[in-house]
Amino acid sequence: MRVVVQQEPFDYGAEAAGFADGRHDMGAVVTFTGVVRDVAGGLSTMEIEHYPGMTERALEKIAQEAVDRWSLGDVLVIHRFGPMGPGEKIMMVATAARHRKDAFEAAEYLMDYLKSRAPFWKKEHAGGDASWVAARDEDEDALTRW
Amino acid sequence: MRVVVQQEPFDYGAEAAGFADGRHDMGAVVTFTGVVRDVAGGLSTMEIEHYPGMTERALEKIAQEAVDRWSLGDVLVIHRFGPMGPGEKIMMVATAARHRKDAFEAAEYLMDYLKSRAPFWKKEHAGGDASWVAARDEDEDALTRW
């Protein structure tokens, strides 16, 4: 289990390739990556604020809950903070399991809890305007399925 | 949409990193990778037989169904055939969508259908013995949820 919170970009391809590599007992690996989205085409920067200390605690707790709940060979969570541009990768999770059901469910669980329980806040800068991204009700609702 | 059937290994890290890269309208990318699993520690080779022609048709049909059913920015399916060793990557799927729900669901759908509807058969060689991997009832059952 590895949890990383950092400002610098991470190498998604290398992280994905290295995750659970050489493990002969894990048949299924799932990754999720969150990308800075700019649907309207006007976004200049996405800025992510976080709560140093609590962020790591919260992510480790969520990752540990996934490990306790599913049969997993490994878990990885990487999340950036600070300013980033459209198309940049914000974060990733990866799960390895014997079978795909555990790997998929654990990855979705990690994402659902990370979205609503880890202390990150997104601010979008577009032109001269800046606005905080509002939490989506469906993200909070997603927790009820677990 | 890209569907690849090949004998050679593929570069999972490079494929994952290149998939939907530079897309500014997709916030979520999910990948699934299947790995040759050797739980007992005696597997020397996994051999995958396939049905040339039908394999590509079946995978393209499954990928197209996913594209029709969810709002996806891109889909990738790579599946190998021939002999491979423990820990080697057999296949991968990747999905990109605006939101994570579509990306996750489409990736699970691709995997469920690929497992039971694409003409691949696994044979395990361990010591002097060789045996065909039996289909699992729960893989067929998984289709009922869609």
Added chain:
Amino acid sequence: MDVLYFAWVRERIGQPKERIETTATTVAELVQELRAREDRYAAAFADLSALRVAVDQDLTDFDASITGAREVAFFPPMTGG
């Protein structure tokens, strides 16, 4: 028409492919014809619930028509992924 066999069906019958002239109009009729040929066919087709069939590279069932088909393939349930 070409008849193809994969995985243990191929091994049991002893060849991957053969050309067959038939008057069968459905997969089930073709199976009956093959079963009557030799023991290795009878063995391979003993339990149809353990078999899957594709006509012209589309998965179908044993009631399917084969009239005009170019190829019919028999194989066990798939195990990809």
Added chain:
Amino acid sequence: MDVLYFAWVRERIGQPKERIETTATTVAELVQELRAREDRYAAAFADLSALRVAVDQDLTDFDASITGAREVAFFPPMTGG
């Protein structure tokens, strides 16, 4: 105790962190005390349903005890991922 503010709560109050001496025993009592201070606090804490609170870096609710707590943080619903 240290009181921390994040995102628009931080912007509305005008600082990320302050040291507060208080006799409040719950988060709700602390909020009442802060609201009474200045308009910027009243504005930030106007709608508690739009706020979340953590005591000593654990997410909790407004009824939670803050007796002995080292830090209390207020912020909007999280939007990571």
